[in-house]
Amino acid sequence: MINEIISMNGYGVYVWSAFSFTLTSFVTLYFVTKLQLSKEQKRFTSKFGSLNAKKAKVARLQNINKEILLNASKI
Amino acid sequence: MFKSFEPNKIFAITSKAPKYILFLFIIFLTVGLTEALILSPEDYKQGDAVRIMYVHVPAAWISLGIFSSLALLSVGSFVFKNKNFAIISKSLAPSGFIFNIIALVTGSIWGKPTWGTWWAWDARITSMLILALFYAMYLLAWRIYEDKDQVIKITSMIAILGAVNIPIIKYSVEWWNTLHQLPSINVLSNNSIDISMLIPLGIMTAAFALFSLLIFLMKYNTELIKVKNKGLDRL
Numbered sequence: 001m002i003n004e005i006i007s008m009n010g011y012g013v014y015v016w017s018a019f020s021f022t023l024t025s026f027v028t029l030y031f032v033t034k035l036q037l038s039k040e041q042k043r044f045t046s047k048f049g050s051l052n053a054k055k056a057k058v059a060r061l062q063n064i065n066k067e068i069l070l071n072a073s074k075i
Numbered sequence: 076m077f078k079s080f081e082p083n084k085i086f087a088i089t090s091k092a093p094k095y096i097l098f099l100f101i102i103f104l105t106v107g108l109t110e111a112l113i114l115s116p117e118d119y120k121q122g123d124a125v126r127i128m129y130v131h132v133p134a135a136w137i138s139l140g141i142f143s144s145l146a147l148l149s150v151g152s153f154v155f156k157n158k159n160f161a162i163i164s165k166s167l168a169p170s171g172f173i174f175n176i177i178a179l180v181t182g183s184i185w186g187k188p189t190w191g192t193w194w195a196w197d198a199r200i201t202s203m204l205i206l207a208l209f210y211a212m213y214l215l216a217w218r219i220y221e222d223k224d225q226v227i228k229i230t231s232m233i234a235i236l237g238a239v240n241i242p243i244i245k246y247s248v249e250w251w252n253t254l255h256q257l258p259s260i261n262v263l264s265n266n267s268i269d270i271s272m273l274i275p276l277g278i279m280t281a282a283f284a285l286f287s288l289l290i291f292l293m294k295y296n297t298e299l300i301k302v303k304n305k306g307l308d309r310l
Contacts, residue, residue, distance in 0.1 A: 021177065037296055
């Protein structure tokens with residue numbers, strides 16, 4: 001059974017390489033995108049941390065900024 | 076008209092959605108792979124090589140769908156002067172490009188056992204390669220140009236110009252005598268594909284669509300945070 005699935009009547013090398021290429025592309029794209037997202041979140045957190053109290057208060061008025069900080073704290 | 080789609084309002088949703096989409100994607104992919112590699116029957120002509128269809132066809136469909144969306148959003152960006160359309164387009168493009176590459180590579184792998192060659196300058200394959208070049212130009216333009224208004228204009232023009240290629244890809248197998256087979260699935264008439272192959276193909280297409288949605292949401296959130304980072308600089 002296992003041998004049949006692996007060899008696929010001689011087409012295994014083509015089928016498995018096509019599926020492997022697809023899954024490898026998925027994993028690579030996912031991790032590259034995740035890395036870019038977390039990098040941007042970290043940059044936002046450090047910029048926010050360097051604001052003075054008055055500017056931080058203004059920035060906090062926007063809900064989206066609060067959401068970004070909340071998400072950044074989870075990574 | 077587009078106020079409910081403003082980034083400030085939808086970030087709360089787009090930032091939480093990826094984990095649920097990832098969960099759904101893993102379920103669909105697991106079921107799809109089991110169906111495609113084990114449960115679905117082999118083809119009477121192509122044998123087990125037909126299983127490559129379950130990654131090749133969804134990848135081609137989604138890359139075409141995403142590029143069509145880029146063109147529509149670009150027209151929208153010109154007409155409504157809404158910058159959010161440009162952010163959405165920019166976030167969609169990477170997954171569209173990867174799906175385009177997957178379609179080309181898996182098509183090439185499928186070509187060897189069925190046609191006896193890895194590559195042929197056939198109308199369908201060549202037009203898909205041209206689509207990949209348009210995707211590459213689109214993504215490169217976002218990297219090269221720094222002026223926001225200029226880059227939106229240039230990328231929109233690339234997407235609209237590239238959209239001319241979409242009907243050529245779709246009808247290439249009917250207009251020209253190609254190595255590539257005629258479409259087996261037709262929304263308006265009877266399908267020439269058996270239901271035992273149509274089901275795994277549908278599941279794999281759903282899994283691929285979920286993956287492109289996942290990447291889109293992650294890229295979109297990245298772009299929104301970039302905008303907000305610039306906003307902090309201006310405070």
